[in-house]
Amino acid sequence: MDDEPTEPQTGLAASCNRLLFAIKKRYQKILDDTVPYHKTRWIVALCVTVAYMLRVYYAGGFYIITYALGIYLLNLLIDFLSPLQDPEYDEFNIDDGELPVRTNDEYKPFIRKLPEFHFWYSSVSAVFGAFVCTFLEFLDIPVFWPILLIYFFVLFFVSIKNRVVHMIKHKYIPFSLGKPKFGGKK
Numbered sequence: 212m213d214d215e216p217t218e219p220q221t222g223l224a225a226s227c228n229r230l231l232f233a234i235k236k237r238y239q240k241i242l243d244d245t246v247p248y249h250k251t252r253w254i255v256a257l258c259v260t261v262a263y264m265l266r267v268y269y270a271g272g273f274y275i276i277t278y279a280l281g282i283y284l285l286n287l288l289i290d291f292l293s294p295l296q297d298p299e300y301d302e303f304n305i306d307d308g309e310l311p312v313r314t315n316d317e318y319k320p321f322i323r324k325l326p327e328f329h330f331w332y333s334s335v336s337a338v339f340g341a342f343v344c345t346f347l348e349f350l351d352i353p354v355f356w357p358i359l360l361i362y363f364f365v366l367f368f369v370s371i372k373n374r375v376v377h378m379i380k381h382k383y384i385p386f387s388l389g390k391p392k393f394g395g396k397k
Contacts (some may be wrong), residue, residue, distance in 0.1 A: 290325035
């Protein structure tokens with residue numbers, strides 16, 4: 212169909228593509244460099260969240276944006292606490308519904324559906340996006356915010372309760388403290 216060879220771009224389009232590629236590459240390098248700094252990343256997330264909350268408080272509105280942000284963050288939290296392979300929906304699981312912890316005495320850590328770095332990145336991106344939305348006046352839709360707050364808390368507690376029941380039923384803890392250490396010969 213398109214058997215003709217494409218000619219290399221020249222001029223302004225090629226310059227823009229090279230610049231965009233360089234920016235993306237630099238951005239990815241900065242993200243990759245932040246991976247080992249767990250505490251620093253979460254402090255940055257906390258600062259961005261506090262800035263957002265102050266903006267909403269002093270603006271006196273944007274409750275729909277805040278509600279949508281809360282629902283999104285709750286969804287991220289549920290995925291963060293969930294195992295990659297859910298034993299309830301795994302058709303190849305022939306066990307009694309427990310997650311594998313050991314196979315032939317080999318340690319198997321808890322593998323999350325949403326890794327910690329992706330959880331952090333998605334959270335910060337969402338809060339920053341919501342922060343930007345607070346500067347758009349047409350998104351400040353008047354609502355009775357106590358109803359949204361009550362509904363969010365009900366949804367939060369029901370979701371977390373279901374996740375805890377799932378953890379107890381399938382006997383797993385969503386936090387891996389590393390490979391167990393055994394006392395050997397001293």
